[in-house]
Amino acid sequence: MSESSHGSWIDLHREAMRSARPAGPDFLEPLRAAAHARFRERGFPTLRQERWRFTDVSAVAETAWRRAAEGEGETALPLEDLHADPAAYRLVFVNGRFSASRSRLPGAETSFSVQRLSALNDGVLEPAARRMAETAGRTEEPFALINSALAEEGVVITIPDHMAVLVPLEILHYVDGDGIALHPRVVMIVGEQSEALLIESYAGKNGQRYFTNPAADVVVGRGSKLDHYLLQRESASAYHLSYTRATLGREARYRRFALDMGGRLVRHDLEVELDGEGAEASLSGLYMPAGRQHIDHHTTLRHLQPHTFSRQLYKGVLQDKAHSVFNGRIYVAREAQRTDAIQHNRNLLLSDDALADSQPQLEIFADDVRCTHGGTVGQLDQEGLFYLRSRGIGADLARQIMVHAFAGEITGGIGLAPVRELAEAVVNERLGREE
């Protein structure tokens, strides 16, 4: 695909958005224009680019996606079953549009704020706008630029200093409509010495072919804690290309868990900046593609200050002709002495036709660091299988038990009980296990 056709792709989509006159604060328009121009220069990534050599996005580039029509999808099924935590505050979007009747927002008396991007109050507008502009101005990620150029709707959450919000905040996007594209945005700004739980959920009606392009901006202030859950259960024909940027202050702790079950083609670009002494990031992911699903995680950890700590554990269970990619980049700046970074990616292939690519990428400029990584791709342990079978457990159940144990290392580590139970249920469903 030529550059000019990339230009026309983004022009076409931007024009469609402008003619629809999306509501939204004025600050978005210059941001969209700048991101549009930057994407026009770069275009869609191709397989010739190192970071994209395993992930072919030409199907996204060659499709003229559409905005959902007004009211489209309003008759979608009740979505209660998709909620990760019934107790959570939640914002539900259907086909990219806010659904007030399906949502449950905190009352006006709360001193933290949850607002829609299209209807921001002045109080939270300034920090959100600044953060979004900064991200749009520096990211090199093409799908972050597309989101910045085309985002109409999203959620902006701000947690003030010294506040623990123990009720999870859940954002659920559900798509029911062929050919739809949505570019939802999340901005989550946690002040100092505070605590919050964020759940991002993406799901869609199976069989529908659509394009979800979310971007999240996360700031965790000094001494604060944020647990961030990403639950991706898109239609098996959907394209999901996401971007997340998280910036951690001094002694901030950010924990992230990503579950990927759905999607025809999925790519997550995650950048975490450990930008304060003692900042900690723990990232984990579980992906279980089957059929011809393709799931790609690219993580970048930037250790920018001394005594920063990161842990990554991503695991994949691949069936049929599925393909997974994990690329974990760890950058340690010259100033970031005593960095402690560990990264692991483990893949279990349940089929001879499945393929897992795993690549670490270390760029270390400090001399006093501990940095380790490991990537494995293998099959079920035959010794373990025989051991279980020799006790009377049938071959199929023995395999399920072994796979479940493999995945359990990730699901068992999920802090929030309802999310952990949901993840376990989803894993069981994929493994066809009844118990």
Next chain:
Amino acid sequence: MLEIKELRVGVDGREILKGINLSVRPGEVHAIMGPNGSGKSTLAQVLAGRHGYEILGGEVRYAGRDLLELEPEERAREGVFLAFQYPVEIPGVNTAYFLRTALNEVRVHRGQPRLSAGEFLKLVHTKLKLVEMDPAFLNRSINEGFSGGEKKRNEILQMAVLEPRLALLDETDSGLDIDALRIVAGGVNRLRSAENSFVVVTHYQRLLEYIVPDFVHVLYDGRIVRSGDKSLALELEANGYDEIKGNGGRPAVKAEGGA
């Protein structure tokens, strides 16, 4: 119960068992002794159904059936149990869940109802006492981080829970100190009955002081070269395997060492 006739087994094109004949009746304890590499463990593994062995000839009848035709889990459900020489660690699989699942598979096969979690716990606690194991082991992953002795006791615990008719103990004494050996042997002895049979594979006579066998067989270079009662074990203890290696009561076979 178990009838092995002229069993020949190979691995990677090499013949390991060269014609085994062995008959085990209900209630009997047979010890199979022999130097390293003689094929003792291969025999135990083949009987339990491990893949990767080629059956070159002969047959194995168990309770009137062709044992070699059965999958490992079918053998277990029919009452065959192998206590592993090297019990496998399976991270992430809870020991209690594993034991209950296995027991219920076996029970369903026998036409018995499944045990609830409560019923199972009651049962397993009596069995834990048998092998002097801490109930805390039930909540740990299978064999993960267990000491050598704990792993062997866990094998006997599983045997006690599953109540096999034919138990194969593969070098269960290896790596055990005397206390652990006493506990393990005690567990085995309490499961002895007129119906249950044991085949005890061991390199040393030591275990047989605690589990007294009815018959002792010496396996050498893939064949049973001598059989006798428990006094044969004592004789081997006194004289070692050199005499057997010398001619073994059969045409002399040159030992090729190792394996």
